[in-house]
Amino acid sequence: MELAKLITEKRNDNTMTLDQMSTMEMLNVINQEDKKVAGAVKNVLPKVNDAIEHIYKALNQGGRLFYVGAGTSGRLGVLDASECPPTFMTSDDMVQTIMAGGNGAFFHAVEGSEDDETQGVQDIKTKNLNYKDVVIGITASGRTPYPIGALKYAREIGAYTVSLSCNEHSLISEFADTEIEVIVGPEVLTGSTRMKAATAHKMILNMISTTTMVKLGKVYENLMVDVHASNYKLMQRAKRIIMEITGADYEEADRVLALTDNQVKPAIVMIKGGVTYQEAEEAIEQSNGYVRDAIAIVMNSNV
Structure with a gap:
């Protein structure tokens, strides 16, 4: 019943006949829903700005950035973090992802791994987290125990914490210094947050990593002057x-x-x-x- 109250779990009035639509009708309705994502992201830009200013300061002083998530949320973190070394010649440890179920969960879902708050704590402890670091907990629902556990621990040791969710007044926001709640509304396919919610989170992660790296001097004009020419x-x-x-x-x-x-x-x-x-x-x-x-x-x- 608690989940049912979340906007990410509600049914979308525009897709109640999804199973009766033609292919083109389905494509059009998905496209119309996707158009709402950029507007939702625009609404939270002040919060994204706050997060970036703290991340920039942390990395500039030798800190690290950690993305923590389960399922699609964790995979989005992996995608963003893995692009930083070739694009900006960062060290492998500057931007990292901690994913519920371990690295193998990127390819194969590890059911139940997201429900263990204690495991989120244990996994981030292996990174020797300290007060200079920043931790971003990613969860569309805003209630996933794994990233919540990681954020709780990060706060305890004085690291800066950011939450990234798609519901208002998310549980994870309670443990964040900066809470980013990007409201994209119900999904085309009810509860399938790999769609609009994931798109919004990918857009925000793009903003966070790219803008931070520009501020760190890894870009001249709009050119990636720290590109790692490895191929x-x-x-x-x-x-x-x-x-x-x-x-x-x-x-x-x-x-x-x-x-x-x-x-x-x-x-x-x-x-x-x-x-x-x-x-x-x-x-x-x-x-x-x-x-x-x-x-x-x-x-x-x-x-």
Whole structure:
């Protein structure tokens, strides 16, 4: 009965005849419902902003970001965290996901794992959590015991806590310093929160990781200057970024990138400032990793 009161479990008046609709009718109604997601996310942007400011401060001071969830919520965390090293050259431990049922639950549902609050505590303890870290508990219903347990423990030791749910006055919000309750309404398929709820949460996680990394200096203009050029596609992207920012041709970008062990930031500073790799690295260190400031340092030193 408690679950039945949640908006994520209610029936959608627009899809009461879902089983009688044609394929195109179903596609249209899903599309119409999906259009509501961006508006719901817009409504919680102030809360997302608050979370990001704290996450930025934490990571800038050596803290870590943890996503905690079960089922779809945990998988969304894995998707976001796993993209940070190749996109922003973060360390593997800067952004992590703790998922109910362990890593194997990403591929195969581990029934019942989400119902154990104590396990949420035990799993996050294995990460040696400390007061510098930030923990985001993700649960569409807002009542899943596993992430609630993790948030309770995080709060006890002084880590900053964020809740991400899709119901008002969610239980998990009680244990969060910043509560994000994005209300997308009943699902097309009743209770299937892998749909609108998951889409809203994916959008917010995209915002959190991308905006935080921009603030940490891992982006110049709108280019990923900390991209990890670990395969052919990313190597070509790295060279295009260098060419775009510096005006160098492909051969020059290729040559200088090789001198930097495929690091885009020093390659940009070397070309823009006409300096050596060592000088570029020193300027980047002085600027705390911000390419724009590093360029200014070497340009001013050449005056």
